[in-house]
Amino acid sequence: MRAAYITQNGEAKDIKIGELPKPEITNDEVLIKVNAVAVNHVDTFVRSGSFKTDTNFPFVIGRDAVGQVEEVGADVTGFSKGNWVWTNSMGYAGRQGVTSEYAAIPAARLFHVPEHVEPTQLVAAVHSAATAAIVLTKVFGAVSGASILVEGAAGHVGTKFVQMAHIMGLKVVTTSNTSDFDLLDRLGSDQCLNYDKSLKKQLSKAETQKVDYVVDTSGQVQLQDNLRALKPGGKVCLITAPKSNQFSFDVRQFYTQSKTISGFVISNAPLDQIQDAAKFINRLMADGYLLEDPVLEKSYEDAAWAHKKLEKNAKKKKILLKF
Structure with missing residues (x-):
């Protein structure tokens, strides 16, 4: 199968495009035919080695994928060939990534694409x-009636915080460019x-002068x-962290x-939190929320280009690599 992979940690230019063996699934895995893979900043950290995690070479890059079920392990229930599915926790902690024609995904880390939701917009x-x-749910334990300040709220992460917090009944204060x-x-x-x-x-x-929770998606606001x-x-x-990697406070x-x-x-979230988040995400996406990200679709063969652009923050659109 065709794949984007590395043979050692290094620069974006070290990403290779070539043939690797098609994965063989275990009893608790599902083989998917990959349709699209999202490129995230953390993918560049794993590739470079700046994020320390178990990596078996040759290592397929990427963690978030959407595709269709090709084969189901003997102990797996709930998935059938042809189902549209997604995953967002591959490509680290000893698990191979997903920028490949086929990927073997543990069934516990695989979720259905909700009906009528466009798969690439989801991933x-x-x-x-x-x-x-x-x-919101685990770190803050946010409750209805509380208030939150979301800084850099118009970006990919910020818009998700705003929608979820609003739906959960929080009072939402945001910072952004006035155009947003x-x-x-x-x-x-x-x-x-x-x-x-x-x-x-x-x-x-302002009407709300103090809040219960603050999240800065930019790393540019003083602690x-x-x-x-x-x-x-x-x-x-x-x-995230400021470029200086330093904060001071009273x-x-x-x-x-x-x-x-x-x-x-x-990357440090336990599996049960990943699963609970997936259920929440699917419910909201089925109702039309969280799907506003502008997308730039490229070929999987452009993986090195995508990593370079992300490292320079040169693209505001979410880069997807398609097969």
């Missing part, structure tokens, strides 16, 4: 959607702030500013107000 969204779902205010209003933002202006000053004049925006007992979740104010700072990467 473009599942990485950011699962991140938002797990942070209309979009965020439609997605569920209750209060749009300009991310080019002072957060502190804008919140001081102290986010802690200041929290109510006592509030929580900040870091899902420690006394932090601990005396019982605030919490958490970090989250979906």
Whole structure:
């Protein structure tokens, strides 16, 4: 089968396109014929070796795929040949990736594409959607009536946080470019702030001045500013880092107000959280939510090009590699 793979950790140019053996499935796996693979920043980290994870070479790159069931393992139920399915947790922790004509997926990590949902639009969204779902439900334990500040809310991850938080009954405050205010209003933002202006000053004049939860999708907001925006007992979740890789904050104010700072990467999420997030995502997508990402479709043979573009943040559209 044709695949995009690496034989050692390295640069994007080291990605190879060639023939690899077609996977043979175990009793608890499903063989899928891959239709499209989403390219994420974490894929570049795994490829380069900057994200340390078990990797068996030759290693097929990519973690999020959508396709159709080709063969079902003897112990697998719930899947049949021809079903449209998706996965978002391959390509790390010893599991081969999915940028290949065929991929063997553990049945526990495979989910049905909801009826009437366009498969490529779904796979473009599942990485950011699962991140938002797990942070909201597991890290924050968000409850209806609480409030959240989503910074950089018009991006791939931010729009998922806005929609999910709104549906969960939270009051949603967002920061973005003013040109994105209309979009965020439609997605569920209750209060749009300009991310080019002072957060502190804008919140001081806003209807909602303090929130229960803060998530910065950009890594460009100072941690102290986010802690200041929290109510006592509030929580900040870091899902990225500033270029300096450094933050400073008022420690006394932090601990005396019982605030919490958490970090989250979906690669560390346990399987039950991945599964719960998938159920949540599928329900929302079946109702037409989370499917707004602009998409750029390329051939799987353009995998090295895609990684280079992502590393330079040169494309705003979600890059999909098609077979």
